[in-house]
Amino acid sequence: MERILVSSCLLGRPVRYDGAGKPVAGALFEGWRAAGRLVPFCPEVGGGLPVPRPPAEIVGGDGTAVLDGTARVLTDNGQDVTEAFLRGARLALDTAHRSGARIAILKEGSPSCGSHRIYDGTFSGRSTAGDGVTAALLEREGLHVFSENDLPAVAALLANLES
Numbered sequence: 678m679e680r681i682l683v684s685s686c687l688l689g690r691p692v693r694y695d696g697a698g699k700p701v702a703g704a705l706f707e708g709w710r711a712a713g714r715l716v717p718f719c720p721e722v723g724g725g726l727p728v729p730r731p732p733a734e735i736v737g738g739d740g741t742a743v744l745d746g747t748a749r750v751l752t753d754n755g756q757d758v759t760e761a762f763l764r765g766a767r768l769a770l771d772t773a774h775r776s777g778a779r780i781a782i783l784k785e786g787s788p789s790c791g792s793h794r795i796y797d798g799t800f801s802g803r804s805t806a807g808d809g810v811t812a813a814l815l816e817r818e819g820l821h822v823f824s825e826n827d828l829p830a831v832a833a834l835l836a837n838l839e840s
């Protein structure tokens with residue numbers, strides 16, 4: 678059975694910067710949860726950041742640029758948390774490898790987990806195209822990375838991988 682690495686907040690765990698979760702509803706997700714496919718992980722907490730914590734955004738690029746050393750992750754009060762984000766991304770990759778997960782469903786918009794959009798680094802609520810640090814590393818290492826908005830595509834890939 679294919680396992681799926683999942684952002685912990687999508688399972689309702691209260692790990693977000695504001696102490697909340699972002700649970701996903703729906704039959705597909707519930708079915709995967711009930712089957713034991715889902716492997717929860719929060720890169721920011723795994724990387725050593727507390728709950729709650731100051732909001733952070735990538736400044737100077739996206740998660741790929743952070744991996745390449747050309748962008749940084751800063752909090753809204755200017756603290757550089759890049760190393761914690763990189764540590765969390767590496768631990769997410771370790772977790773995927775240990776569990777055998779080749780697929781990840783990550784929370785859209787997060788500076789760690791976003792796979793299509795992230796906030797633009799100005800802390801003004803504007804988003805831009807790009808990926809978060811963990812999403813970028815997992816994609817670079819060959820995982821299939823999706824957001825919570827892509828569940829039918831995940832189902833199609835599962836059917837293909839398990840046929």
Ligand code: SF4
Binds near residue numbers: 692718790
């Ligand atoms: S780092 Fe990812 S898993 Fe953790 S709270 Fe943010 S979006 Fe959710």
